[in-house]
Amino acid sequence: MTTVRPIAQDRLPALLRAMPKAELHMHIEGSLEPELIFALAQRNAVSLPYASVEELRRAYAFTNLQSFLDIYYAGASVLLKEQDFYDMAWAYLERAAADNVIHCEMFFDPQTHTARGVDVKVVIDGLHRACVDAKSKLGVSAALILCFLRHLSEQEAFETLEQALPYRDKFIGIGLDSSEVGHPPEKFAKVFARCRELGFHLVAHAGEEGPPAYVWSALDVLKVERIDHGVQSSKDAALMKRLAQDKIPLTVCPLSNLKLCVFPDLSNHNLGALLDAGLVATVNSDDPAYFGGYMNENFTQTFAATGLSAQQAWQLAANSFNGSFIDASAKKAYVDRLNATFETFA
C-alpha cells in the first residue's frame, strides 16, 4: 500500500474528481438519460408511458430495487438499432472520461432486448463499436460483461449464451443482475459452470438487498471473481473474513444504495467499514442516469457524508484498477498514473 501524504481537507473534492479511476459496476442501459430516451423514442417511433422528460424524471422516486427495475426496463424499450446502442454507450463513455474514468467494464442485459425482437448481434456490435472508439478518441479502455437476468430461468440464460457465443471476442465476462431476493445465485449454477469452462470472467450481483448467504453461494457455487454490491456482507463476520482473505473485490455503488433505500442516508453507508475490514471495495455508479450521479458524484457525496480520507480515496482508486480484468502491466501503469496525480496534490 502506498502511504498518501496529507492534503488539506478542502482540496479533497478536487482530488477525488482529478484522480484516475476505473468503473467496474455500471449497467449501460442505466446510463440512458431521459433526454436520450425521448430522442430515441422519436427516432424509432416508440411510444412511452410518459408525456415528457420532466414527467419521466419525476417517476424516479424508488422505494426498493424492483420499483427501479420496472422503470429501467421501460426506458430500455427505445433501443432498437445498432446505432442506438452505440449512441447510448458513447454518451456514457464521454461522460465517464470527463470524470477521469480511464478504464470501464460495463454490463449489458441482452435479454431485455432479445425479448423485444432485437438481435443480440445488434446489441453487441453497437456497444462494442463504442468501446473501440473510446480507446482511440477518449483514451478510455472499455470492455463488456454480459449479464443474465436472474428473474428469468437458467434455461433462458443458456439460450442467451448460445445466441451471444458467435460474438464472444467482443465481451470479456458474464454477470448476474435484476431482482435479487428469491433468485439466489445457485439457480444459475450450471450456466455459470459452462461460462467458466468457456474462459469468461465471472461476476454476480449479491448482497445488494439479498442476504449474506447469496454472497457465499456466488463465491462457492458460481465461483465468481468479484461481488457486485455485497454491502450486506457486513452482517456476517465469517464472510467478511473470507472476502478479505481471498481479496474478492466488492463493487459498491453508494448513490444506488441511497436511492434504492438500502441505506437510509449516505452517512450510514458501510463503505468505510468495508475498507477498515481490509476488503477490496470500489466505488461505482451502477445506473447513473437514474440514481443522480456519475462516478465523481458518487465519490464526492460519499466522502462528504462519511468523512473518508485521502488515504481511503487512493485505496478505492487503486482497488478499482487492481480489481479489474486488465493484465498486470496495465494495472501497474494505471496505478502509476494514480500516484502521479496524488503527488500533484501533496
Ligand code: ADE
Ligand atoms: N440492473 C440494473 N441495475 C441493477 C441493480 N442495481 N441491481 C440489480 N440489477 C440491476
Ligand code: ZN
Ligand atoms: Zn448493478
